[in-house]
Amino acid sequence: MEFSIKTVVPEKQRCACLLVGVFEKKHMSEAAGALDAAADSAITRLLKSGDMEGKVGETLVLHQLPGVTATRVILVGCGKAEGLTPREYGKVLEAAFAAAVKTPAGDLVSTLGEVTVTGGDFAWKARETAVHAQAAGYRFDETKSKKTPRKNTLKKVIVAAGADDDTTAGAAALAEGAAVAEGVELARHLGDLPANICTPSHLAGEARKLARKHRALTVEVLTEKEMEGLGMGALLSVTRGSHEPARFIVMNYRGGPQRRKPTVLVGKGVTFDTGGISIKPAQAMDEMKFDMCGAASVFGAIKALATLDAAVNVVGLVPATENVPSGTATKPGDVVTSMSGQTIEVLNTDAEGRLILCDALTYAERYKPAAVVDVATLTGACIVALGAQASGLLGNHQSLVDRLLEAGTRANDPAWQLPLWDEYKESLKSNFADMANIGGREAGTITAAGFLSNFTEKYHWAHLDIAGTAWKTGKAKGATGRPVALLVEFLLHQQDT
Numbered sequence: 001m002e003f004s005i006k007t008v009v010p011e012k013q014r015c016a017c018l019l020v021g022v023f024e025k026k027h028m029s030e031a032a033g034a035l036d037a038a039a040d041s042a043i044t045r046l047l048k049s050g051d052m053e054g055k056v057g058e059t060l061v062l063h064q065l066p067g068v069t070a071t072r073v074i075l076v077g078c079g080k081a082e083g084l085t086p087r088e089y090g091k092v093l094e095a096a097f098a099a100a101v102k103t104p105a106g107d108l109v110s111t112l113g114e115v116t117v118t119g120g121d122f123a124w125k126a127r128e129t130a131v132h133a134q135a136a137g138y139r140f141d142e143t144k145s146k147k148t149p150r151k152n153t154l155k156k157v158i159v160a161a162g163a164d165d166d167t168t169a170g171a172a173a174l175a176e177g178a179a180v181a182e183g184v185e186l187a188r189h190l191g192d193l194p195a196n197i198c199t200p201s202h203l204a205g206e207a208r209k210l211a212r213k214h215r216a217l218t219v220e221v222l223t224e225k226e227m228e229g230l231g232m233g234a235l236l237s238v239t240r241g242s243h244e245p246a247r248f249i250v251m252n253y254r255g256g257p258q259r260r261k262p263t264v265l266v267g268k269g270v271t272f273d274t275g276g277i278s279i280k281p282a283q284a285m286d287e288m289k290f291d292m293c294g295a296a297s298v299f300g301a302i303k304a305l306a307t308l309d310a311a312v313n314v315v316g317l318v319p320a321t322e323n324v325p326s327g328t329a330t331k332p333g334d335v336v337t338s339m340s341g342q343t344i345e346v347l348n349t350d351a352e353g354r355l356i357l358c359d360a361l362t363y364a365e366r367y368k369p370a371a372v373v374d375v376a377t378l379t380g381a382c383i384v385a386l387g388a389q390a391s392g393l394l395g396n397h398q399s400l401v402d403r404l405l406e407a408g409t410r411a412n413d414p415a416w417q418l419p420l421w422d423e424y425k426e427s428l429k430s431n432f433a434d435m436a437n438i439g440g441r442e443a444g445t446i447t448a449a450g451f452l453s454n455f456t457e458k459y460h461w462a463h464l465d466i467a468g469t470a471w472k473t474g475k476a477k478g479a480t481g482r483p484v485a486l487l488v489e490f491l492l493h494q495q496d497t
């Protein structure tokens with residue numbers, strides 16, 4: 001998709017699709033007012049008739065408005081005329097582009113940059129526009145025999161600028177938004193691929209593919225033998241039951257000064273989680289193909305940064321494995337030795353995410369990182385606590401957590417902090433090893449993070465539990481690409497402030 005910024009005269013703009021805002025109580029945006037004047041009060045009449053109330057999320061497609069050059073106009077409900085929250089603005093764009101891609105329009109001009117957003121300037125609105133425009137066109141048909149004919153042909157998006165808008169900052173923001181969108185798209189695609197295609201080796205191949213496209217990115221893939229040499233007994237205990245070989249993927253992006261310490265991202269890459277010997281119930285088990293969405297978000301974030309030639313140093317670590325039962329699988333009660341030397345009693349083989357992450361977190365030490373952030377679909381308890389709105393966030397360094405929270409807010413990809421107090425770790429005590437891999441029934445997201453905290457004492461660390469946010473269930477089942485936008489915002493703008 002191609003993005004640009006232009007000043008426009010709404011009624012005279014030639015384009016296949018024009019987005020204009022209308023507010024509650026029949027208030028019109030400047031652009032809607034201009035169209036209304038040109039179209040002999042057609043929009044005034046329409047608002048009077050009650051066909052459109054102006055609520056956030058509403059859209060109405062109008063064809064051949066008299067006096068207006070655009071082929072079609074989409075009226076977009078923008079809520080209260082006084083201004084929107086950034087979250088509401090995201091919903092406005094989501095609805096607007098969902099409507100736009102249902103039309104055959106190939107090019108589009110959005111005047112929604114003129115809508116007031118508290119804490120969102122023109123550049124911010126431009127970036128959000130790029131992210132939503134591209135996301136609306138996402139389709140997954142790789143595994144359908146008949147590819148869905150693409151009605152959506154939207155290729156060109158222009159964001160209309162007002163006289164006072166900073167178009168230089170706007171253009172940079174558009175580029176950033178487009179790169180974030182590419183990263184989100186990759187994360188969604190990898191998430192949506194079924195587990196018989198998206199294996200650990202497939203993920204390794206994707207990493208190599210990325211490295212071929214970007215000079216600042218190098219990739220190394222460790223085999224099980226090499227993991228054994230490193231003593232990654234926790235990670236290897238998860239892959240024991242599977243015929244599919246595990247992979248430890250290292251992506252090293254060096255866009256910043258040589259000597260600057262990297263930020264390390266760690267993504268859980270369980271390509272399918274049956275639970276292992278502690279097997280899961282059959283209900284919705286197919287969704288455990290999404291158990292590599294943490295890994296997918298690391299791929300997406302690194303792709304976005306590389307596309308932007310961002311001046312940052314980032315290492316992506318992806319422990320990738322299946323978790324399946326068999327005669328060789330790890331059994332409840334088995335004790336394994338992690339790369340850190342600490343022993344773990346595997347009381348439940350379904351708590352496998354923390355077992356692969358802990359060895360990756362120990363591996364991260366070799367980079368002397370500025371910070372480590374892991375991303376994982378780690379606990380069902382996180383869905384109970386926060387639902388699909390916010391990712392769970394915990395960490396051992398409050399300023400790092402604060403910067404991630406801020407990045408999530410700025411990127412409309414929110415996270416919410418949970419406490420990581422020592423008291424919660426009591427439940428991880430084991431009679432037979434240094435720790436058990438599960439706590440009790442209570443506070444499952446926190447005890448999981450507490451487990452990980454035993455492996456992160458040497459650096460600043462934060463953990464994102466994306467079990468509730470990484471994919472949607474039900475009719476709209478599919479990966480969301482979260483938290484790519486949060487991660488990119490953090491790495492570009494919130495690293496050392």
Ligand code: BES
Pocket residue numbers: 273275291348350351352353377378379380381383438439444467468
């Ligand atoms: N991948 C799951 C977590 C999960 C479950 C994410 C459902 C999204 C939806 C993870 O490996 C897991 O099985 N966690 C267990 C931990 C428990 C055994 C302590 C869980 O949450 O039930």
Ligand code: MN
Pocket residue numbers: 273275349350351352353
């Ligand atoms: Mn599990």
Ligand code: ZN
Pocket residue numbers: 270273291350352353377378
């Ligand atoms: Zn899992």
